[in-house]
Amino acid sequence: MxxxxxxxxxxxxxxxxxxxxxxxxxxxxxxxxxxxxxxxxxxxxxxxxxxxxxxxxxxxxxxxxxxxxxxxxxxxxxxxxxxxxxxxxxxxxxxxxxxxVDAIHLPLPINFIFIGFGGEGNQGVILGEDEMERWFTNIDHILEHTRIPQLGEALTPFYRLKGTVNKEHHLPLISYAHYNYSVHGIELDAKVTAVFERAIKIFGRRDNYSDTSPDKEALWQVDMGGMTYLFSNLVEYLQLENAYNIFILNPKRDAERGTYAYRHGLSAAEMDFLKANVAKTKPLLSAKVKSQDILDVEKFKHPLYDRHPLLRFSWTSADNDHTATWADTVNTALDTMEHALQGKSGEDIALAKAEQILNGKDMQLAASLRRGLKPDGESGLRPECLVDTWVGQDRWAFVDLSAGPVTWGPAVGGDGVRTEMTLPSVDISFGHLPLSTTGEDETVQEEFQELWRDRFTYMGEDEQHAVDMLLAEIDVYEVFADRHCRGRKVALTFCEELLERISDVKDELGTISTQAELDEQTDAEKEEIMGHKIKAADALRRIDEWNIFGFVNQDLWIFSLTNTSWTAMQHTQNFSTARDSFLASLGSVLASSMRHVVTPSTADGAYHFYENVYFQIYFISEAKYKHDSLIPVDIIAVKAALSRLVVPAQTAVFGVQKLALSEDPALAMAFAAAKRAAVVPMLSVNGTYRASQRVYLDSAILQHHIKQLVSLADKKPTGRNSIEVPIFWFLRSGKEPLLIDKHYQAKALPDMVIVVQSTKNSWESHLQCNGESVYWDLTQPSKAAIAAVAEHMAGIIPSEVTYSQAHENAMHDWTWSVGAHPFSSTSAGWNVAGFHNDAMARSYIVxxxxxxxxxxxxxxxxxxxxxxxxxxxxxxxxxxxxxxxxxxxxxxxxxxxxxxxxxxxxxxxxxxxxxxxxxxxxxxxxxxxxxxxxxxxxxxxQRKLETRVDVLTGLAFLTVIVVLWLLFRPRRIKPKIN
Structure with missing residues (x-):
């Protein structure tokens, strides 16, 4: 063992x-x-x-x-x-x-340039730095970039756009990118105001040249071609090109003329005259030499500032040193033009204007007029709307508070339409202030006596201290001044008399506030005297802090209580209710310009920047044209307009293909499958209801078939550096008008743009301006096509549409739907403006x-x-x-x-x-x-052995060891005893 x-x-x-x-x-x-x-x-x-x-x-x-x-x-x-x-x-x-990251701020510079607000404009209105800062610092200077939800059927019988709210969006509707505006207010001097007043008169002509009514009763149109030169030249002179500029005009109206507004092109009467006099217009159409514009004068530059002030609000008053050279140069050009127009009749002026357009720099307007004046063709040439706001081709826009009133927008229904009361009225706000005081002094004296009796009767018959009587007197003066003295251009004689009494009141209050306490007086008497002194001191501060009898005239004379004399002041701290209401309304208009013109909303989607843009245009006709010149599209003009959609650092390449439905059965079947008919209810300007039958192409069906028939993968290199923009341009030869999705001439889809062109040159739209229906020329869908391509590439949408965070949906404001660009509803022009090219670049950045x-x-x-x-x-x-x-x-x-x-x-x-x-x-x-x-x-x-300590097992092992030890322990050998 x-x-x-x-x-x-x-x-x-x-x-x-x-x-x-x-x-x-x-x-x-x-x-x-x-x-x-x-x-x-x-x-x-x-x-x-x-x-x-x-x-x-x-x-x-x-x-x-x-x-x-x-x-x-x-x-x-x-x-x-x-x-x-x-x-x-x-x-x-x-x-x-x-x-x-909650937001990224993109700083943007904007100038609000005021012309005619130094007392020389309409109603002698004066807006100083203090008022501007008080009101315009309250404009929302940080605006989020917003996106419009994908729209369903946009035009209902009431023409209200509504988006699909519940749809998932690739990017948030309220972007992380916030525009941080640095607002710079600029007041130009009286010389500039005089130049604009004179230009309005020289560029103005009767809307109907055959009208024989007096000038004061006639409607006048101001040529936007000449005014465009004026604004662009002033911006360049002051070197404000690297900022967005909104001009606010308040010119003095010509007493000899009636209402005026601005128009791009010719009026209806002028067009009728030109089309009826072929012999006089034929030489204009055949002229090959471009005549020099009188307004093309030598340009000078005088920078207003070295760098745009990076502040929430800053103010600059441009004096004579800044604008004298510009005013003199422009006045010289205006002299030449005025001399050229002297003695000419309305017909002669119409011919001169037509010649100026045909030889001018606006190639689109010239081509439209040339096409409309051809005797052998049907013309869709129609006058454009009279407006009082405008968006220029460069980075400027303006609003004229003295023009109008004018209206535009949907004919019936809709929201945000432009009415006669959309813009603040200088005449309504300040015109009620009387210029004469004849016969008024006696009336206001009687009213003053009534106020006096009412106030002192209320005090009762008990004996009153002198300070209480003086306070009551001041109350009467304040009420009376609010009604009859403050805000007048010419002071009432009675108000001037009361000024002397205010000086006496101040002297009496000063005596009471410095009254000494005597030793023999009791504590109660001393406490009463101290109370009177406090009241007198408060009343003195009340008088000093608020000029009770402030008068408004061209020099803003106000009474100075410190030296009891008349003092010429450039600014006043008196803000009447009329001025406050006017400035609030003006601030709202300027804020809308920031949302609709400078930084508009974009369509829902992600729009990326590509270095190379390939415009692939497919002209699809019912039958093959024998020659390219027979295609009813100005391809060169379309390419030029599409090139304006290319932002800096991009290059454009064009490809044009001609397809015929007669030679492509599959494409013809796709066209036939997408063709639909519908009955659309129509409400005209005069309230007449009618049912309109429309033939249209369903864009979804057509898109589905085209994707199967035509390979959208271009042979050009693809990837992040290049994008192809396929444009399918359908040419309709029949007399029946053809639209897309019931209402459109062109439609932007995620992977293509569809355009339809019909032969009807006058189609009544759902829009109106100044009580007249707006007609579309369906033979020229280039304007709609350019707008659709811009939406496809960068999400740019019509100017009247924006996103409302309060409604969480699209909303309208038609005030800034102006200008000769594709996104305007009041003009047939389709030249892409600088505002929109910048908006496309920012869309890629955002x-x-x-x-x-x-x-x-x-x-x-x-x-x-x-x-x-x-x-x-x-x-x-x-x-x-x-x-x-x-x-x-x-x-x-x-x-x-x-x-x-x-x-x-x-x-x-x-x-x-x-x-x-x-x-x-x-x-x-x-x-x-x-x-x-x-x-x-x-x-x-974190390595560990997942074992449990078992006590019984341990005891068992210990017992076995003990037993084995007992069994095998060495035994002591007993000694043998023999």
Whole structure:
């Protein structure tokens, strides 16, 4: 038995060793520790951190270390402090001081330029710096970029646009990009006002030249061609091109003329005259030599400021030194023009204007007039609307408060229509202020006596202290001044007499406020005197702080209570109710210009910047044309207009193909399948109801068939640097008008643009201006086509539409739906303006910003969900620099793009958009690499043997050992005794 004991002990030791080894080497996840495989020790360390040849940790020192060697030295103070900050932060995002981005501000400069508000304009209105700052700093200077939800059938019988609210959107309707306006108010001097007043008179002509009514009763049209030169020249002279400029005009009306408004082109009477006198117009059409415009004079520049003030609101008054040269130069040109028009009849002026248009720089207007004057063709030439606001081809727009009244918008129904009361009226706000005081003094004196009796009767018969009597007297003066003295251009004689009494009241109050207390007076008497002194002091401050009898005349004379004399002041602090109402309404109009003109909403969707744009135009006719010249489309003009949609840093390439339905049965079947008919209810301007039968193409059906028949993949190189814009232009030869989706001439779809052209040159639309229906020329859908392509490329929508956060849907304001551009409802022009080209560039920038912010916020949220622990710090430290570098790269690109946008250098901003996209994705990649590196570290450092301590088993082993020891213990040998 004794010889088996060592063998049994060895067996027990082996069992114990096996159990111990199992508990030490098998973690929870069943993985084998790398230290057990010596041949792969270094490889496991590198793969743990996902290091590569380009890593900052790839060096011999790291290659010679294992995992335990990569921890920071415990004796390093920097390492200890960093580890402590890391563990205390709670999350990685908190440690890196990263948070989700709520908004990115894009600074934009805007100038509000006031002409005729120095007392020389209509009604002698004077707006000073104090009033401007008080009101226009309250304009919302930070506007979010917004997107319009996808529209269903836009035109209902009441012509109200509604979007699809419940649809999921690729990008948020309220963008992360916020426009931060720096508003600069500029007041131009009387010389500039005089130039504009004179230009309005010279460029003005009767709307109906055959009208024999007096000039004061006639309606006058002011030529926008000449006024465009005036505004553009002034902006260039003051060097305001790198800002958006909104002019507010308040010219004095010509006493010898009636109502006026602005028109682009010719009036209906002038067109009828030109079409009826072929012999007189034929020489104009055959002229080949371009005559020089009288207004093309030598241009000078005198910068108003070196750099746009980067403030919420700033004010500049341009004096004679700034504008004298410009005024003299323009007046010289106006002299020449005035001399040329002297002695001419209305017919002669109409012929001269037609010649000016045909030889002018507006190629689209010239082509339209040339086409309309051809004797052998049907003309869709119609007069454009008379308006009092305008959006120019450059970065300027204006509103004339002395023009009109005019109206436009939907004929019946709709919202936000332009009415006679949309703009603030200077005449209504200030015209009631009397210029004469004859016969009024006696009437107001009687009213003053009534006010006096009422006020002092209320005080009763009890004895009153002198200070109380004076306070009551001041109350009467204030009420009376509000009614009859304040705001007058010519002061009433009685008001001037009361001014002297105010001076006496002030002297009496001063005596009471300085009354001394006598020693022999009781405490009650002293307390009463102190109360009177306090009342007198308050009354004095009341008089000093508020000029009770302020008068408004051309010099703004007000009474100075400090020296009891008349003092000429340039600004006054008196704001009457009429002025406040006027300024509030004006501020609303200017705020709408920011939303509708400068930074309009865009259509819902993501619009990316591409360096190369390929316009592929498919002209689809029913039968093949024998010659390209027979195609009823001015292809050169269309290409020129499409080129204006190309933003800086982009290049345009055009491809034109001619297709015929007669030669392509499949395409003909697609056309026939998409053709539909509907009955649309119509309400005319006079309220007449009728049912209109319309033949139209269903864009969804047509899109489905075209995608199957025509390959939209261009032969040109594709990718992020290039995009193809397919335009399918259907030419209808029958007399029956053809539209798209019941109401449109062109429609922008996600992957194509569809245009239809019919032979009807006069189609009554749902719009009206000044009580007359607006007619569309269906033979010339170029305006609608350009607008649809702009929406397809960058989401640009009509000017009257914007997004209402209050309604969470689309809303209208037709005030700024003006100008000879594709997005206006009051003009047939389709030259893309500078405002819209900038809007397209910003659309690309905002899309890139939104997508970048979305990626960055997702990455930050991942870091915010990752807890910081001591064991993960070494692995995080290996990736920290890359995280910070990639995040800073994104932020720096945001700042650079915003800086270029502030100076309106969109070309430089657009070049950085691809870098921004790559940097944002790099940051997300760095975050993912960091998280993937932290998780294996956590798992390998938390190794434990999942065994339970079994007490009974231990006791059993102990019992067996004791029993074995008792059995095999060596026995004492008894000695033998012989």
């Amino acid at each position: 004794r010889r088996f004991f060592p063998l049994l002990v060895v067996v027990l030791l082996l069992i114990s060793t096996a159990l111990t080894s199992s508990a030490q080497t098998i973690p929870r996840d069943g993985r084998v520790h790398p230290s057990l495989v010596k041949a792969e020790k270094k490889k496991s360390v590198l793969s743990l951190f996902k290091l590569g040849m380009g890593s900052k940790f790839w060096n011999e020192k790291v290659m010679g270390r294992g995992y335990e060697d990569l921890t920071l030295s415990e004796s390093s103070p920097a390492g200890k402090a960093a580890m402590m900050n890391y563990t205390k932060a709670g999350t990685i995002s908190h440690y890196l001081k990263l948070s989700v 899309t890139a910003f939104d997508e970048s912010v979305r990626v960055v916020n997702s990455a930050v949220e991942i870091l915010a969900n990752e807890r910081t622990q001591k064991l993960t710090f070494p692995a995080f430290r290996a990736h920290e620099q890359k995280l910070r570098y990639s995040y800073n790269a994104v932020v720096n690109l945001w700042k650079r793009i915003a800086g270029f946008t502030e100076d309106l250098h969109y070309a430089e901003s657009l070049k950085l958009l691809n870098h921004l996209e790559m940097s944002s994705l790099s940051f997300m990649s760095a975050v993912n690499e960091t998280i993937n590196a932290l998780h294996p570290v956590y798992c390998t450092r």
